[in-house]
Amino acid sequence: MTSADIRKVSILGRDSIHCGFHLIPYIVRTVLDTLPSSTYVLFTDTNVGNLHLPLFESEFDAGIDALKSQIRPRFITYVIPPGETSKSRECKAEIEDFLLLNKCTRDTVLLAVGGGVIGDLIGFVAATFMRGVRFVQIPTTLLAMVDSSVGGKTAIDTPHGKNLIGAFWQPEYIFIDAAFLETLPAREFSNGMAEVIKTAAIWNEDEFSALESRFSEIFAAIQTPSKDYSGRTQGTRSSAQELLLSVIVGSISVKAHIVTIDERETGLRNLVNFGHTIGHAIEAVLTPTILHGECVSIGMILEAEVARSLGALSQVGVGRLTRCLKAYNLPVSLSDPKIANLPAARSLTVERLLDIMKVDKKNSGPQKKIVILSRIGATYEQKATVVADTVISRTLSEAVKIIPGIPSKSPIHMATPGSKSISNRALLLAALGKGTCRLKNLLHSDDTQVMMNALMELKGAKFSWEDGGETLVVEGGSGTLSVPAKGKEIYLGNAGTAARFLTTVCTLVQSSETDERTVITGNARMKQRPIGPLVDALRENGSSVNYLESQGCLPLSIAPAGLRGSTIKLAASVSSQYVSSILLCAPYAQEQVTLELVGGQVISQPYIDMTIAMMKTFGITVIRQTDSETQKPLDAYMIPKGHYVNPTDYHIESDASSATYPLAIAAITGTEVTIANIGSGSLQGDARFAKEVLEPMGCEVIQTETETTVRGPPIGTLKALGHVDMEPMTDAFLTASVLAAVAVSPPLPGRELSDAKHITTTRIVGIANQRVKECNRIRAMIDQLAKFGVETRELEDGLEVYGKDMRELKEGASVHCYDDHRVAMAFSVLGAVVKETVLEEKRCVEKTWPNWWDDLENKIGLRIEGVELAEVSVVASPSGGEAPQALASVVIIGMRGSGKTFIGELAASVLEWSFVDADVAFEAKHKIGVREFVHQHDWPAFRTAETEILGELLATYPVGHIISLGGGIVETPAARELLKTYAKKGPVVHIVREIDEVVKYLGEETARPAYGELVIDVFRRREPWFKECCNYEFVNYTGVLTGSVTSPDSVRREVTRFFGHISGKQPNLVPNLANGQRSYFLSLTYPDITPALPYMEELTTGADAIELRVDLLRSPYARQLYTFPPPSGRLGVEYIDLEISWPKNQLENLVTRKGFSQIIASWHDWSGSLQWTSKQAEDLYRSARDIGDIVKIVGKANRLEDNLELYEFVSRMSASPNAKPIIAINMGLEGQMSRILNKTLSPITHPLLPSKAAPGQLSFTQIQTALHLIGQLPAKNFYLFGTPIAQSMSPTLHNTAFQTLGLPHKYDLLETTAVGDEIKAVISSPNFGGASVTIPFKLDIIPLLDSLSPHAKAIGAVNTIIPQKMLDGTVVLYGDNTDWLGIRNCILSRLPSSTRNPAAGLVIGAGGTSRAAIYALKSLGVRIVYLYNRTRASAETLVSAFPDVDIRIVEELGSWTIAPSVVVSTVPASATTTEASATGALYISEAIFAKQSEGVVVDMAYRPAVTPLLGLADATAKGWKTVRGLDVLLEQGYVQFNLWTGRQCPRRAVAEVVEKAYAKN
């Protein structure tokens, strides 16, 4: 048998850890030889088993065969499902039963082959089976190899938490076979690397340096499968394998050492918990989505930051740790998109994390303990250190607050981090130079790291760290460079400077024998950034540079042919980095280089000068050529051939832009700050800030060649600057702006502005480029300064700031930082003097000054506190918009001819608001019409005037108005801005109408000036502007769809819904939600819903809402309507269903723009693994609750019990604090029960639909039937009280409706002579569902009722009784009146669209029903009600009953002030006549209709169908619509039904049956 080379590690005094490659034969042999037993049981999980079990089996078989002993031992295997859920009591019990069943005895040896799950579980089984049996760990994940298998900790999980039950039980052997890692998924490998890095970080800097610099080799060792068991023996082991093994062995050795000293974790062993205090808390929230090592990785960074803020660890340490973890693809912050986008991440509040940390095993009492690093490779104490909650909370918080005060460390002497530009140049120069150079103050950033890695790959230099990483020692390679190892590409991430510099560096590589080329590549973004001009120049010079993907971008393949040199022509108008790249490499060209810059204006000359200056320090003097005549410098440089000679030390200049912040703090607080490393000799433009900005503001500035000291004037006396051109130091303008904000003294003489708005004006110019930096910095300063109450003005190339007494600045500003380090640091300066200033995104400083907040506290002496931004305020961040203002006026825009006036007036009428037409306002102001105005002046003048009017209207009518604007209002940017600003708080509605119709309509209209161009062209131009300015769209489809959709009634209904909703006057939300009743929505999740439109009524039976999947809609009509994601329900949709797994920013964006719509925050568990009993489900609920108004969680049922668990979950969540309505269902057939039990907005289907939107979906009727059968919907009895009622249509009406909806109720007649015992008995029965009351009991019933609706009170009659269940379970009887609504609705749906509010109405008769009629007319806005009755006395009673209605009794029909357009007769048909001469009946004449060509006439009498009044109308009033008593009965019945059941009555089905029955009788 082949032998294996093993490296052994000792633990607890025994060499029991054996490490190597391809060890299975070795393991089996060792186990059989040294652990004799009657039974060997191998445990693994299915993943590992499928890959590796066969070899174990064959080896054991062979090994057992070869045993000499007489009794053959047994070899048994047991495979469990993979994953954490197997680490359970249940699984342990199953295994124990298996062992017992197989008669395993105390001599049994258990082998755990797998990851930590198998190791922990089997270890614990071994610890307790027969009071402990021997076991062997054969870890197959890296985590298990370096961590869980070593140390003897074994455990299982319980629902109360992980690893809560277990034992210390040491394995006999731990076999580390690194070849297992070849099959391990990459993410699992990285997961283990977190532990490896952790161990090196606390213990061994050398180990850490190896991990830091050799990550690509380490990955290579597991990525390429080893053939023929290579690695098993030393001779066949590759160097990558050797490295991997030594990394693993190194890590294990540290752990083994610590365990040996402190087996039971009392002190030293705590150290291995570095990163775990915070990491575990994160894991508790994010598990199982995020792996243990990933959480620990973030935990390490946060704990390192804690160490940094305590002053124990320098930023160098934090930076190294961060980059190292990143190199192994581990997350390093909670804002990593992989984490931030998880729904559960929203539960990662500081409070929650601190709470979880309370129960850490390391804590002493309430005090939390964290392992504090003092540098890479060492800890502050030999155990975890107690850390105050405030420190942890500050580190965890996303935002900070500065406590204003005088910096306690003044006079301050400090350095700022190294400049990035100088760091990159210095690295390259030292690497190309001869000799050793110690670089100090190097900036630790991604860019510099990438540069170092690349130079190492090119074997151009050697790097090592000194002083705990403060100094980088570079051993220069004198320009000798080689092609990287075969197949190795140089990966540059998104490091722009490195990519540009290295492109030329790669041409310097000397020829290799193998003909290999150097390949440099980067991430996706890098592959888009330009490199073309540089490549062109190099190619023209003879270098062979090929693009491997896109032309002009990385990746590049470069031949190792050296740089030829001589004249190189370069286009330098895009980037000065191309110039620096060639300059830096030029000395190593074969011929002396003359670099000529061509192609227009050279960009960023200061950076070219910086390169040349630094080259000089390294011994090469570049000569810039001059014009021989004018002596002016030319864009041509001569670079002598030669070698850089490395200075022994090179001190990298501090970043001059960064230096402006501490200096500004000195200025604003009247204290003193000295910045080392930046002085008059500085290479950076921003070094001039002290002299050119701070000095004229009144500061004392002393600048030596290498140092700058600033002493501020007495606090509150800074001088404004007047005019200042900051072109040479653009980045520093933000610092200048915040100082200018509190500069209250006038500028120095000579600096004043003649045209200044205020004496304290600072006008900063020359900074236009700052609009395209990390954010639009000019805008950012203006917006954020405004939060402090500071006024500013934007200029074309800068801004003006008007200084204000700092005591008058607004406190408590929450500064949005736009992820821009400079914004955050600049506003920190203001935070030093203005109370409660919050900087919202503290981490954005990481780009250039990662420890800014710590330095502010530790080096400057200002106290910093962590601030947890409330989730809501994050969601409603200032960039998002403000909450909608209820009842804000609605602005209407749209093409001329789109129906703005029509829709606007209708909206005004339904909202009972005033309508304002901008054209009318224009005429009123200018005394001439629009057409005339344009004629007299011109279009631009008109547009200006129009914009002015817009401003005036918005200011004059902020609430309660509909403001309709001219079609061209969007033509000017100023007006568009006004509209867009308004849309942040109020609705701007774009009326959309098909352009063909608009064209047709405009052909007939002449009131406005003609377009002078094609309407279609105007349409195309304005359409995008309308869209840009509006926040809602109302689609005015006038002729497109079927008649029913465009009937005046449907338009009115839609206008009522839409404007009621968006204005907030009557948000159209599902009432059953509020009542805690059951509610349903119909899933119309089809690409085309047009075929469904005619059946809408049937389809929506029982439904409270309809769900449209806008992402699915396919028809062109639909596409025109919707974009996806829906722009915050532009169409006024009531509920918006958002997946909480969407990117956070998208969610926030939508949530802030939801207006009066509600958000359903939903989570679909597509994996089907969500357990309703799990913490994950609770976390999901909480995340969704924080975003939405309604929570929706969809899981999948595999068994009936899953539905019971769901039910229990919903009950629990609904009882929790801040509960929100929850939609919770299980998908699949097994989940049907959950659809029945769900209360809130259950999705339903309908038999008429072609297919179900989801498997398991039920119809409304099915659900009701099921609910009834399981006792959740008891049958109720309903009645009609009255006499005579035998002919009543009400039973037909209601019973049809019950049946259609699948409700188990019944409606009967109860005819009695009086309201007596019979009625009293039914209304007090527990089965009483409700009753209709008719003549003659509408008044008599009132004393039996507990309360009345306001309508019933006003009318003085009750026709509906509703038993209402109170919270305490008692039932009260509520009386309402739906007669008036029946009348009102019948009139409203027949009113001509031109009649928005009928001015006058006529009521015939003065009996009980006429009260409802008058009340209905009043509700329609009718101003004059004529009352026509035979007896005047009863008419007068009515007049006094409605004191607020203008009721005029008429003796004779036709004598009106305003002719009525609505007529309601309430007298029996038999009591009316159309014969003038007839007596005993009320005379009805044509005079009723004579003066109005259109109107609605209602006859409340049921029979005959055509009463004398309706007959007269049919015969003489063609434009009048008639309403039969039966129509009113139906209409009031629908309302009644709704009041009883909470459901919409199925109108069409009911009407059909009732009409038939009526016709029969």
Ligand SMILES: NC(=O)c1ccc[n+]([C@@H]2O[C@H](COP(=O)([O-])OP(=O)(O)OC[C@H]3O[C@@H](n4cnc5c(N)ncnc54)[C@H](O)[C@@H]3O)[C@@H](O)[C@H]2O)c1
């Ligand atoms: N006892 C301790 O001191 C200690 C320390 C740290 C972690 N733990 C425990 O360890 C567990 C996590 O261990 P883990 O990360 O190894 O998880 P794991 O055991 O679940 O393994 C991770 C995944 O990788 C698969 N896998 C394992 N080896 C493989 C291979 N060679 N090729 C292909 N697939 C392979 C597994 O089937 C599984 O799907 C947790 O339960 C944790 O509590 C214990």
